[in-house]
Amino acid sequence: MLIGIVGKANVGKSTFFKAATLAEVEIAPYPFTTIKANEGVGFVKTICPETEFKIKCKPNHGFCLEGFRFIPVKLLDVAGLVPGAHLGKGLGNKFLDDLRQADALIHIIDASGTTNEEGKPTQGYDPCKDIKFLEDEIDKWFYNIIGEKWKMLIRKIKSEAKPIKLLAEQFSGLKINEEMIKKTIINLNLSERFSEWTDEQLLVFVKQLRRSSKPLIIAANKIDLPGAKENYAKLRADFPNYIIIPCSAESELALREAARDNLIKYISGEKNFKIKSENLNEKQKKALEFIKEKILIRFIEGTGIQTCLNHAIFSLLNHIVVYPVENETHLCDKDHNVLPDAHLLPKGSTALDLAFAVHTDIGKDFIAAIDARSHMRLAKDHELKDNDIIRIMTR
């Protein structure tokens, strides 16, 4: 799974990325093999079962702080969106290329309205425009992908028994599969014979496909600046169906850096921090005080960064957390590491899906699973719940 951090220039994408990927504690090597310069590891936060069972966990990946389990997810700092990006020129091309691999997007906007279309400083810019601007660019890009080949596709569909497969092939490389195409067609009540679609129907189709294949939430960033709260209220009113989170990436970065340097104790997503060191100078103290009063106390989401990541995984992508263990009494693996792994799985995943997620061989040799809370035996098609602790029995 990959979360893309997108938006126009200078809204705070890199600051968000840096804050989200800076861990407060030293962590085990990430479980992802290839990582490029603009890729990093962030974390979703969940309540670790260690508190419920009064034990101490030992994560293989990610970390646990005071009962909060932080599970790694891959993040991508996408190249800034430029007007006309869908034409695929220069930096626009980079933007689209980055976007291909993303499963969900966090769209960062400057809620203070002090950044214009091109990312230059201004006053009174309406950030509502950016929501439409970004979505329009992606929609046009999607449209071009099939629009350019439309005549050829229509010729081909006549000899093609599986039109959906043909359509899906056009979007391969964008993490769009036949299932998504099929769902979109059904939801919109369109004919499978896409050669019969009007141009209008094609436009509606790509828009809906973009929504389901690249779902997004809005991070209303720079909420610490004057005027941002008023714009945030307007955003909420104008886009009632969107998840919009007030954010201050700069504040989160300052808090995490202070925590890393042992100046404060801060857990991402919490609404407070504790000063730990006497070495804070006046300037640092003032900056922290500002963050506490203007951000942490005022917004239920704290700085908003953690809330964005959690929403991306749990709301947009609809994932649950499941803990596989080898010993369901002590909730550990064979080396006595307690709750060593936390897997993010799509809602609806079964005991067998978990087995395959752990290892292909475990999946192949699956006999049954055991729920560590109820000690019930579970069949392979048993649907898992969020926070389940599961032992898998193999041949």
Ligand SMILES: Nc1nc2c(ncn2[C@@H]2O[C@H](COP(=O)(O)OP(=O)(O)O)[C@@H](O)[C@H]2O)c(=O)[nH]1
């Ligand atoms: N006041 C304020 N400034 C921010 C915030 N996030 C980022 N910035 C500033 O906005 C500018 C652009 O940030 P950057 O992360 O480089 O933007 P990008 O071009 O979208 O990657 C920098 O000067 C940041 O310090 C924030 O939450 N509040």
Ligand SMILES: [Mg+2]
């Ligand atoms: Mg940047």
